[in-house]
Amino acid sequence: MNIPEPERMDRRRMESINIINALRRGTVPAGGLERIAVGLDVEEGVIAKQLDYVAEGGGDTKFIRGEYGSGKTFLVARALEIARARGFVTSHVVISSSTPLHRLKGIYQQVCANLRTNEEEHALKTIVDNWLFAIEERILAVTPGDGSDAALEAATEREIEAALSAISEMNSSLAAALRTYYRSNNNGDFHLAQAALGWLSAEPNIGRDFKQKAAIRGDIDDTIAFIFLRGLVSVIHGAGYRGLALAVDEMETTQGLQRAQREKGYQTLVQIIDALDRGEMPRCYFLFTGTPALYDGSRGIRSVPPLYDRISVVQDDNFRNPRQPQIILSKFDTGKLELVALKVMDVYAQAYSEPDRERVSHRFIRAMIRKITSRFGGRVDIIPRIFLKEFTDILDKCELYEDYNPANAYDFDADHLKGELTKEEEAVMVVRF
Known part of the structure; x- marks a missing residue:
């Protein structure tokens, strides 16, 4: 399907805003990392x-x-x-x-x-559902169209066993749990289906009722977790x-x-x-x-x-x-940090508006890096998170206030960072009395 150009631009802007929001919080953005x-x-x-x-x-x-x-x-x-x-x-x-x-x-x-x-976080349920749907689709492709629901369910359960046969030779519980999940969904027993997913995820405190209905003894432990990881990868690939x-x-x-x-x-x-x-x-x-x-x-x-x-x-x-x-990996240096700042300005331009590159100039960026590193023992490699958090704040103020001039107004004061510094940042911070 062809996506209209405005909709494509909207997604790009959403990604840009997400990047800037993450930098404001001092975290790694969830997407668009190639841009910075x-x-x-x-x-x-x-x-x-x-x-x-x-x-x-x-x-x-x-x-x-x-x-x-x-x-x-x-x-x-x-x-x-x-x-x-x-x-x-x-x-x-x-x-x-x-x-x-x-x-x-x-x-x-x-x-x-x-x-x-790419589409979803916490995607286990979607992955398992896609895997089961793919099995049903394969069965329907070779089965006469008048096959009953019961016949389809039985054939799907047999295919679940076949798809995980190599894993079942070492431990049959994975196939049993997936079969129970499939059957309980078909029967409308969504509580049991959720319990099956919970057991597959090694969640604690999955009730005895599920294990009895699934004919499973015990839980996933250290001795079989590696086997289950291999089984999970098989399900992921089978889901497409x-x-x-x-x-x-x-x-x-x-x-x-x-x-x-x-x-x-x-x-x-x-x-x-x-x-x-x-x-x-x-x-x-x-x-x-x-x-x-x-x-x-x-x-x-x-x-x-x-x-x-x-x-x-x-x-x-x-x-x-x-x-x-x-x-x-080598340590971060001033040249790399300055280049990141310029890339962040390009992202900011798509999130909000074009930054004033006279107020936020190359000279100002280099001066800002020097001011911050001077409080952290000259360690440029320590400051990227702090620098980018401060830098997005400056970009915001330049957009919000026409009379804001960071060259005159900005001075790094580390006092406001108390309580949020990492132990590595605290270890090199220069304390002023």
């Missing part, structure tokens, strides 16, 4: 090629390494945006004390809770998507755990890498992020030689090679 990305062309190209390989039935992974302020979170968000544009379902999991790396059930639960498509792109962020928190827990978490990574290399996780792409200490510290990946050997890089020089297991 700087210096990531090579990395984005490598990730895009990996996704193309995974979309054809392969499996792959990438480890992203960088200090605070190097743009790990932004690159992860951009990578998942690229994946969704290529027809992948994505999910973003943050490793923490409540979701540690060695607890596969918790990671699987967060994967299911954060499933996202290219695969699953999964980001596992902030893995450096693993270093704070006891040795047994750390090593168990790192062995999970070995298990994933080996499964991908053996072709046991087709259409699955993993992104892992961490600081240099995670990779090289005594409590990090280096402490588990089999893992370190699998993801270590050949060399780290001026000619970065993101095709190696790790993408090594």
Whole structure:
């Protein structure tokens, strides 16, 4: 269907407003990241090629390494945006004390809770519904038109079993839960259908009633979560998507755990890498992020030689090679931050109106960067979030007030940031007495 030009422009403006709103809040925008990305062309190209390989039935992974302020979170968000544009379902999991790396059930639960498509967040129900609809469509295509509803339901349930036969050989509960979900929807028992989705997502406190009706014993735990993740990817592909792109962020928190827990978490990574290399996780792409200490510290990946050997890089020089297991990000510098500011002005022009580029000039932007970095030990890599939050405020004031001149009016006062600084920002902040 041809979309009228005004409607296309409206969507572009909506995206622009969303970007500016996120920068005002100091967060990463939900979409349109390519419009403010700087210096990531090579990395984005490598990730895009990996996704193309995974979309054809392969499996792959990438480890992203960088200090605070190097743009790990932004690159992860951009990578998942690229994946969704290529027809992948994505999910973003943050490793923490409540979701540690060695607890596969918790990671699987967060994967299911954060499933996202180009059209929808929290997309598990839509994915399962699309998968079941595709099965019914295939059956109807080869079945006489006068087939009864009961016959269609029986044939669909048989196809559910067949589609997940490889998973059912290891654990039959996934197929049983999906069959119960399908049957309860057809019978109008939406409470039971919701319970089936909850159990599939490893949600706690799913009642005994569901498990009795589904003929399932127990719950998803650490021992079978990996099997269920593979089954989930099969459902995602059967629903018409290219695969699953999964980001596992902030893995450096693993270093704070006891040795047994750390090593168990790192062995999970070995298990994933080996499964991908053996072709046991087709259409699955993993992104892992961490600081240099995670990779090289005594409590990090280096402490588990089999893992370190699998993801270590050949060399780290001026000619970065993101095709190696790790993408090594460099710190943000003044030139990159100034370029981001100019891109933000272009986005602002589409969200609201063309900024006054005489009042917000190159000279002013450079002066503003100097003012903020002077309060953070000269660390440009620490300030991008703070700078962009302040910068959008200046763009707003220039649009709202004709007599506002930031060159005269703006002076960075960090007092208003109390309570919202990260620990990294607080650590380098210069305190004035």
